[in-house]
Amino acid sequence: MTTDVAVPPALPPGPPGGGARPRSRFSVPGGTALGVGSAVLYLSLIVLIPLAVVAWRSVDQGPGYFWRAVTTPDAWSALTLTVGASILVALINLVMGTIIAWVLVRDRFPGKAVVDTLIDLPFALPTIVAGLVLLSLYGPESPLGLNLAYSRAGVVLALLFVTLPFVVRTVQPVLLELDKEMEQAAASLGASPFQTFRRIILPNLVPAMLSGTALAFTRSIAEFGSTVLISGNLPFKTQVAAVNIFSQIEGDNTTGAAAISTVLLVVALVALVSLDLLQRWGSRRG
Amino acid sequence: MAKYGLRTIAVLYLFFLLVLPVGLIIWRTFGDGLGPFVEALTSASAVHAFQVTLTVALWAVAANTVFGVGTAVLLVRHRFPGKRLLNALIDLPMAVSPVVVGLALILVYGRFAPVGGLLESWGVQVIFSTPGMVLATVFVALPLVVRAVVPVLEELGDDQEQAAHTLGASRLQAFIRITLPGIRWALAYGVVLCLARSLGEYGAVAVVSGRLVDQTQTLTLFVEERFQNFDQPAAFAAATALALIAVITLLLTKLLRPKG
Numbered sequence: 001m002t003t004d005v006a007v008p009p010a011l012p013p014g015p016p017g018g019g020a021r022p023r024s025r026f027s028v029p030g031g032t033a034l035g036v037g038s039a040v041l042y043l044s045l046i047v048l049i050p051l052a053v054v055a056w057r058s059v060d061q062g063p064g065y066f067w068r069a070v071t072t073p074d075a076w077s078a079l080t081l082t083v084g085a086s087i088l089v090a091l092i093n094l095v096m097g098t099i100i101a102w103v104l105v106r107d108r109f110p111g112k113a114v115v116d117t118l119i120d121l122p123f124a125l126p127t128i129v130a131g132l133v134l135l136s137l138y139g140p141e142s143p144l145g146l147n148l149a150y151s152r153a154g155v156v157l158a159l160l161f162v163t164l165p166f167v168v169r170t171v172q173p174v175l176l177e178l179d180k181e182m183e184q185a186a187a188s189l190g191a192s193p194f195q196t197f198r199r200i201i202l203p204n205l206v207p208a209m210l211s212g213t214a215l216a217f218t219r220s221i222a223e224f225g226s227t228v229l230i231s232g233n234l235p236f237k238t239q240v241a242a243v244n245i246f247s248q249i250e251g252d253n254t255t256g257a258a259a260i261s262t263v264l265l266v267v268a269l270v271a272l273v274s275l276d277l278l279q280r281w282g283s284r285r286g
Numbered sequence: 287m288a289k290y291g292l293r294t295i296a297v298l299y300l301f302f303l304l305v306l307p308v309g310l311i312i313w314r315t316f317g318d319g320l321g322p323f324v325e326a327l328t329s330a331s332a333v334h335a336f337q338v339t340l341t342v343a344l345w346a347v348a349a350n351t352v353f354g355v356g357t358a359v360l361l362v363r364h365r366f367p368g369k370r371l372l373n374a375l376i377d378l379p380m381a382v383s384p385v386v387v388g389l390a391l392i393l394v395y396g397r398f399a400p401v402g403g404l405l406e407s408w409g410v411q412v413i414f415s416t417p418g419m420v421l422a423t424v425f426v427a428l429p430l431v432v433r434a435v436v437p438v439l440e441e442l443g444d445d446q447e448q449a450a451h452t453l454g455a456s457r458l459q460a461f462i463r464i465t466l467p468g469i470r471w472a473l474a475y476g477v478v479l480c481l482a483r484s485l486g487e488y489g490a491v492a493v494v495s496g497r498l499v500d501q502t503q504t505l506t507l508f509v510e511e512r513f514q515n516f517d518q519p520a521a522f523a524a525a526t527a528l529a530l531i532a533v534i535t536l537l538l539t540k541l542l543r544p545k546g
């Protein structure tokens with residue numbers, strides 16, 4: 001998928017079109033109620049009720065059971081690997097994503113348009129294909145002689161692949177709109193390029209960099225398809241949380257699977273809510 | 287100096303993470319010419335997987351398009367209590383792991399769940415069958431059409447729709463002749479994104495389909511199953527076919543993306 005798919009959670013949840021626009025004189029309240037009812041029903045049947053049942057199932061047999069399910073050695077190891085790898089992946093994305101966005105906006109070289117288009121490829125590529133693609137270059141038959149299959153490095157690589165566009169696509173538009181005159185003023189007052197970057201450019205980019213990083217993090221902790229093939233799903237070594245949930249479902253232990261799922265949902269929500277708070281804090285600072 | 291340094295870092299990173307792996311798989315697929323590629327994709331299992339994928343994707347796209355346009359109109363043109371909440375909840379599927387999507391649907395629509403059991407007694411099997419796969423696909427692709435249409439609908443304003451009303455058009459007429467033409471590119475953009483996501487979904491479908499070969503196997507499941515069974519040519523061929531669909535999607539969205 002392209003960025004536009006990824007960015008929505010980061011958008012401030014303001015009501016689109018509400019507020020300023022005068023109420024349409026032609027909206028029929030009855031029709032609105034019917035429409036809202038259908039939309040809510042659709043959302044409830046497919047998304048809300050099933051997710052609520054997952055949360056319910058995880059605590060159904062008491063908090064003690066939930067805790068035991070989350071702290072079984074293989075589940076706990078999968079969770080810590082997932083969160084650890086996701087933090088690492090988010091940090092690498094923070095640096096590399098910003099560099100790539102910088103190069104795409106400020107640099108000029110032949111083939112730049114192609115590079116710019118390619119950035120979205122990880123969103124468009126099915127995750128299982130992403131995993132297969134990485135395995136063919138960094139697997140046992142690697143032409144580079146670099147075998148990362150069944151290792152934690154392989155998991156990190158897969159996560160880096162699927163999260164590549166997040167930081168690039170959030171930083172890029174901000175960089176495009178950045179006023180170059182501020183930088184010129186700083187330079188004319190004797191600032192070194194590094195000083196200009198640190199004091200002028202970076203403060204403007206930080207909110208976008210953070211929101212891209214948070215999105216990359218939430219995507220990483222949820223990721224399944226791309227890690228299936230390259231990780232080999234070795235419990236205690238390369239098994240991520242989503243794969244652990246999958247094997248518990250296959251083993252008919254839906255309560256255990258629901259417990260780990262709930263942990264993942266809570267971590268994702270915490271990340272997204274802190275992102276929202278950060279953005280409000282950022283926009284208050286102007 | 288710094289300029290070339292950054293450019294080199296960025297290009298090398300993208301080359302080794304993105305270009306080389308994708309290039310290599312295309313190279314390995316077509317290394318022996320087009321013949322093996324076509325052969326692998328025309329086997330009975332592959333053709334069946336194609337059909338299942340298309341059926342599931344088309345149902346999911348149809349459902350999400352109707353929901354997406356309807357909800358976008360509600361969010362932009364109407365006022366109702368709980369609008370902010372509805373707006374926020376639409377993005378929820380983006381934060382949910384595909385495996386959790388599958389588990390959630392099994393817990394509600396599985397054979398041993400209350401709702402699933404009831405449907406089963408009416409002769410409708412949801413999990414391990416097409417309806418469940420459609421539900422899973424609808425779930426993961428749910429926000430795409432709404433999010434594509436909302437900004438354009440906002441920008442469009444409702445002046446023309448109101449003019450149509452004063453000239454005696456019914457709500458349906460105004461929608462078909464004024465609103466729909468106004469949002470058609472944004473809608474096309476959302477539908478393309480939704481279709482691509484639906485064709486490529488793996489995790490959620492893997493859970494709810496039961497991965498029954500030649501029954502509920504989609505193309506992405508086919509890739510995984512063939513690879514695990516050491517049938518690399520078939521896995522690579524199907525993966526390349528999916529990658530080509532992804533590239534076409536990318537180019538189409540590039541064309542359709544709302545400017546500015």
